[in-house]
């Protein structure tokens with residue numbers, strides 16, 4: 001009996017796929033090893049990166065060499081697990097969508113992570129010759145990424161028109177494509193899965209262009225009700241929206257798909273619309289066939305308005321061109337005579353594009369259409385072989401969706417936490433900072449105490465509770481906190497200071513650490529304080545007499561292990577900020593946190609800042625030092641970090657618009673679909689302390705992206721910022737650091753820190769996300785920033801609530817089917833140089 005691996009080998013070897021692939025499990029990998037090959041290509045586990053073939057809304061698709069037994073090409077889709085910005089955008093969109101009785105469920109299903117989980121859960125279940133196969137899921141929690149390893153379809157997505165909107169496929173090619181899709185869809189529907197985004201861009205050719213497979217299950221829907229109906233095992237009242245069995249179908253009420261391909265019943269805000277069923281895919285297939293045959297979409301809005309388009313779809317009939325296909329076969333018009341050769345195709349289109357769901361042709365009937373059976377020698381046998389009833393049904397349970405990306409669970413406990421942290425720390429020394437968090441200074445015994453598991457949980461709980469407190473006008477925000485903090489320092493200023501005036505470095509105050517060796521801060525980190533009182537480290541803690549004082553114990557305990565940051569004003573700050581106590585005119589501290597740090601943290605800070613300096617160039621830094629004006633931008637940087645990949649994401653805000661459509665204005669679609677009018681641009685402001693401030697001060701630095709980027713930080717802060725080119729590549733993944741790595745995740749980074757040059761960073765595509773986060777040096781920075789970020793978690797959330805969101809035109813997904821660069825020499829040897837190469841110019 002053939003094993004799963006055998007069948008997989010056969011499928012991947014390019015042999016004709018059987019109608020139904022044998023069942024086999026998708027590997028769920030929790031272990032991630034990152035290294036570089038001899039020729040410095042990144043490699044994750046056994047997958048060696050080759051070239052990028054596409055970019056979608058949530059991630060990128062790369063061709064990789066599977067260096068394990070097969071050494072074949074696979075496609076790996078790298079997606080970011082969480083993207084707060086995407087969540088926010090979804091929320092806003094949902095607010096503007098018509099509500100349904102099942103809105104809560106709809107909301108639940110709307111999160112990005114839920115979407116990815118669902119896609120994986122569905123793909124894990126699908127085993128069919130015309131469905132792209134998912135082979136493995138690598139869950140990289142440390143970097144907040146998921147790698148979906150899929151079979152590689154070397155022919156790329158179906159191209160169907162040229163620049164003159166003329167068809168480029170012959171009629172019989174269209175027929176074969178359509179037949180393949182019918183088989184794939186029939187399988188999906190039988191399993192209770194509605195694809196909901198059938199269009200040419202989601203149909204991929206095999207390398208030999210003999211077969212087409214369906215991909216992209218991002219908006220697909222699994223419905224138990226639909227499955228019962230498909231199997232004829234249950235009586236499902238599809239026209240009764242109150243039928244309890246349809247409850248799990250509530251997310252169908254959301255519009256999903258690509259507007260020109262949407263069926264009338266799938267359009268939003270249509271009163272008394274028919275229930276959404278699998279027939280929605282049949283309609284989309286009809287639109288797809290029309291596109292392939294004529295090189296343009298059947299329903300178009302003259303003014304490019306999305307709602308006009310919906311109106312046209314619902315009320316207008318489609319019209320064929322005089323000729324179809326690149327071989328220009330006559331259609332015979334909308335209703336040709338039965339004897340006309342074009343009649344069979346036109347009547348099929350007519351049945352696909354029936355506005356009334358009940359009159360629309362079923363896939364089973366379509367499959368039997370003479371047009372499809374014409375070139376099949378033994379059609380009866382073919383029909384029997386391809387019948388989905390011959391195979392077992394799959395089931396995608398809610399639990400499977402929930403655990404689609406994670407198979408292991410972790411119980412928190414300090415011992416285990418420590419062990420896991422140590423595991424992760426082997427190559428990332430700064431993770432030790434996290435270990436330090438497991439300790440607490442015991443003032444009575446004057447020694448460090450290891451926190452117990454419950455104490456750590458209690459701490460975490462408190463943080464969560466603080467974050468969960470609903471915010472209103474009376475809720476303190478970050479500015480107010482800073483003010484309070486300064487007031488506290490001012491109040492305690494009368495107690496004097498332990499500053500040594502004879503040295504450029506500053507001795508930290510006694511108090512809790514009275515027995516500690518005083519910690520010195522390098523002068524370069526207090527350069528900005530010169531405008532206040534020379535080498536002073538905590539100007540705000542100084543009283544009127546100029547003396548400084550240690551913080552009270554309670555304040556110190558709150559700030560334990562926090563990291564130093566440089567606070568300064570943005571030159572673009574608004575009038576409301578000018579009154580901030582951190583304004584330079586008020587003599588506020590730019591080092592309000594410094595004196596609170598224990599020695600090791602400051603050392604680490606200094607080391608990290610040194611790295612930042614090295615990275616940006618000392619000249620740049622000193623310039624920023626002289627030009628700084630005072631307000632803290634840590635929160636700005638932190639919040640920017642929480643947005644994940646702003647520029648990429650802002651540009652790819654929705655998958656609803658296809659790059660294949662014409663005549664549709666992106667903005668109109670977006671607004672028409674309940675989007676939000678463009679307001680602000682969100683910057684990919686570099687995360688970090690000195691780095692962030694530097695970026696803000698250097699607005700004249702060249703942009704990687706064509707347009708200047710503005711960052712809105714809520715009502716009170718407005719910072720304009722241009723990002724140095726290298727920053728946009730570097731910092732995008734710094735932002736993922738704010739998500740705590742899962743200790744259960746064993747990640748081994750074998751990369752040498754010095755292995756990646758600055759040039760390499762710069763040469764990386766700014767949109768690239770694949771493997772990049774796993775560079776050792778980046779992790780050092782991440783840990784540093786993640787640690788600093790914890791103090792301001794709640795403040796960040798507060799800012800998030802008031803921050804405006806930017807919507808930009810969406811860049812259509814990019815798909816490149818380029819020839820693979822040759823694999824590294826050993827691979828060539830193993831493959832005898834016989835590498836499959838994809839071609840893209842056929843159509």
Ligand SMILES: Nc1ncnc2c1ncn2[C@@H]1O[C@H](COP(=O)(O)OP(=O)(O)OP(=O)(O)O)[C@@H](O)[C@H]1O
Nearest residue numbers: 054055056057058061075152153157218655813815
């Ligand atoms: N298995 C694969 N083999 C070959 N190319 C692929 C494969 N999967 C995806 N691609 C290519 O990568 C491109 C991007 O795919 P992806 O699914 O991420 O984007 P998408 O279809 O726009 O989905 P979304 O934006 O909704 O996430 C596709 O258009 C396709 O051309």
